[in-house]
Amino acid sequence: MSVLVFAENWDGSFKKSTYEAVSYASSLAAKVGGSATAVVIGNVSDTNALGKYGATKALQFDGDNMNHQGIASILAQAAQATGAKYIVFNGTWKAKGAAPRLAVKLNASIATEVVELPSSTTPFNVKKKVFSGKAFAHVEMAGDVKIIVLSTNAYGVHENAVSIAVEKGSGAATEKDVSLQHVEYQKTAGKINLTEAELVVSAGRGMKDPGNWGMVEALAETLGAATACSKPVADIGWRPHHEHVGQTGIAVAPNLYIAIGISGAIQHLAGISSSKKIVVINTDPEAPFFKAADYGIVGDALQVIPKLTEAIKKLKG
Amino acid sequence: MKILVCISSVPDTTTKITFADGNTKFNTAGVQYVINPYDEFGLSRAMQLKEKMGGTVTTVTVGRADTEPVIRKALAIGADDSVRIDADPVDSFQVASEIAAYAKDKAFDLIITGRESIDYNGGAVPGMLAELLGINSVSPCVKLEIEGNIATMQTMIDGGKEVVKSNLPVVAAAQKGMVDESELRIPNMRGIMAARTKPLAVVPGSASGNTAAKTFDLPAPKAACKMISADNVEELVHLLHTEAKVI
Numbered sequence: 001m002s003v004l005v006f007a008e009n010w011d012g013s014f015k016k017s018t019y020e021a022v023s024y025a026s027s028l029a030a031k032v033g034g035s036a037t038a039v040v041i042g043n044v045s046d047t048n049a050l051g052k053y054g055a056t057k058a059l060q061f062d063g064d065n066m067n068h069q070g071i072a073s074i075l076a077q078a079a080q081a082t083g084a085k086y087i088v089f090n091g092t093w094k095a096k097g098a099a100p101r102l103a104v105k106l107n108a109s110i111a112t113e114v115v116e117l118p119s120s121t122t123p124f125n126v127k128k129k130v131f132s133g134k135a136f137a138h139v140e141m142a143g144d145v146k147i148i149v150l151s152t153n154a155y156g157v158h159e160n161a162v163s164i165a166v167e168k169g170s171g172a173a174t175e176k177d178v179s180l181q182h183v184e185y186q187k188t189a190g191k192i193n194l195t196e197a198e199l200v201v202s203a204g205r206g207m208k209d210p211g212n213w214g215m216v217e218a219l220a221e222t223l224g225a226a227t228a229c230s231k232p233v234a235d236i237g238w239r240p241h242h243e244h245v246g247q248t249g250i251a252v253a254p255n256l257y258i259a260i261g262i263s264g265a266i267q268h269l270a271g272i273s274s275s276k277k278i279v280v281i282n283t284d285p286e287a288p289f290f291k292a293a294d295y296g297i298v299g300d301a302l303q304v305i306p307k308l309t310e311a312i313k314k315l316k317g
Numbered sequence: 318m319k320i321l322v323c324i325s326s327v328p329d330t331t332t333k334i335t336f337a338d339g340n341t342k343f344n345t346a347g348v349q350y351v352i353n354p355y356d357e358f359g360l361s362r363a364m365q366l367k368e369k370m371g372g373t374v375t376t377v378t379v380g381r382a383d384t385e386p387v388i389r390k391a392l393a394i395g396a397d398d399s400v401r402i403d404a405d406p407v408d409s410f411q412v413a414s415e416i417a418a419y420a421k422d423k424a425f426d427l428i429i430t431g432r433e434s435i436d437y438n439g440g441a442v443p444g445m446l447a448e449l450l451g452i453n454s455v456s457p458c459v460k461l462e463i464e465g466n467i468a469t470m471q472t473m474i475d476g477g478k479e480v481v482k483s484n485l486p487v488v489a490a491a492q493k494g495m496v497d498e499s500e501l502r503i504p505n506m507r508g509i510m511a512a513r514t515k516p517l518a519v520v521p522g523s524a525s526g527n528t529a530a531k532t533f534d535l536p537a538p539k540a541a542c543k544m545i546s547a548d549n550v551e552e553l554v555h556l557l558h559t560e561a562k563v564i
Binding site: 010015017067068069072092093094096097098099100101103104105109110111112113125128129130131132133134135136137138139140141142143179180181182183184185186187188191193195196199223235241242244247248249255256265266267270273274276277279280290291292293294295296297298299300303304307308311312314315 | 328333334336409435437439441442447454457472473474475476477481483484493498527532533534539542544546547550551553554556557558561564
């Protein structure tokens with residue numbers, strides 16, 4: 001039985017979330033007795049890289065900058081051609097947009113924000129995030145075809161090298177599929193992608209002034225971390241909205257989340273609760289964030305951050 | 318301009334989540350319900366568009382009678398009329414099917430949903446609804462401008478934003494940016510009074526879902542936080558390196 005996986009690429013290269021989806025698909029294939037077939041849309045220089053994470057086949061389709069409809073249409077054709085019963089997506093915006101459309105096309109059931117392999121396959125039961133990370137649900141999926149959309153950084157990337165056959169897929173998106181017209185990209189160049197980041201440095205009102213963010217960025221750069229912020233500082237325009245982490249912003253699941261000058265309101269904690277380790281730096285020893293932290297420092301951010309940056313530089317030599 | 322805004326009634330963002338009946342049900346005791354925050358951005362944008370271009374704003378909610386206070390709030394914010402599809406929402410497919418069945422012959426020019434609901438976070442209704450209606454969708458939509466028959470929208474991509482254009486009708490899944498926090502509409506007394514007599518139609522639901530949340534659990538509690546002196550950040554770096562092994 002074939003498990004299909006959407007192998008998303010960015011200008012011809014894969015990212016970590018692609019490998020995470022392929023890793024999941026190959027483990028799922030082992031569980032249901034089958035193999036993982038990757039669907040690649042657009043030109044990719046190194047499709048064979050997917051074999052390292054367990055994909056035994058890759059189907060290559062034409063189409064650059066494909067929109068949600070186009071992706072769903074191509075995957076529907078690939079699913080019908082291969083008779084796939086399971087289709088796995090990474091947790092990116094594109095994947096989250098395409099998967100629901102595919103579910104309707106294939107009359108499939110869908111679970112999004114999935115964090116683990118199914119606990120049972122008959123009935124098919126997966127664990128997913130609900131209440132914006134404040135809880136988990138165990139969801140039973142009916143239907144002949146099942147679509148799983150992962151929560152980024154939850155399952156992780158697992159190597160499982162196999163030999164991979166790359167073939168040209170047959171089918172294409174129709175004109176109607178691509179009637180949503182692409183105008184332009186506005187890329188945030190050089191920045192580490194927040195949802196995928198393994199290390200995140202996040203700051204809030206405790207920074208006192210937007211002019212003090214230079215030291216946050218210096219710390220992030222020293223660590224190789226992405227930068228994030230709390231809702232209040234995004235709302236008052238100190239930081240861009242796309243950095244806002246929390247219940248109504250972005251959810252992150254890094255290995256390390258450093259929260260500086262953020263009190264730890266329940267809405268913020270919802271967005272970061274999947275972080276593996278949490279460091280909290282706050283002047284107020286009663287800040288609720290310390291209850292959710294692994295390591296804490298009571299102190300003024302403006303004093304502590306430069307010292308922390310120096311200490312990390314020393315460690316890295 | 319005929320606009321449909323899809324509204325979910327969800328627990329307030331400050332709600333402490335607990336479960337009842339052997340972790341099989343969300344514990345609603347003492348929970349305050351609000352308009353799903355993403356839907357609220359969408360409703361506020363719909364009001365701005367109506368004021369600029371004329372037309373009507375209708376809201377639709379899939380839910381039982383207990384969602385009506387939230388629907389009345391949407392009417393108080395300025396929606397002209399509301400529809401409640403009388404059914405317990407079970408999953409994205411059922412909700413999208415109900416809304417599609419209602420909307421398909423109503424000739425809406427624009428359908429606005431939230432990017433996702435903050436309770437079950439499926440995020441699948443906008444895409445499913447658009448697919449069922451055979452129209453384009455943009456999710457998440459962080460800017461929405463209409464000119465004539467064309468919607469120009471901004472969506473998020475991993476690593477930036479993308480600008481896209483579509484003919485109407487289209488489904489746009491709102492998140493902050495479609496309007497800013499400061500532009501969110503708050504009901505005034507006149508709006509609240511007017512909302513009492515605005516039309517709220519109740520129609521029966523008939524769709525079914527294909528997934529079911531069987532049980533729930535909460536994240537494992539954290540061990541106590543290790544406190545480190547502000548004068549000894551080297552110790553923190555040492556622990557992160559040797560104990561937590563994250564740097």
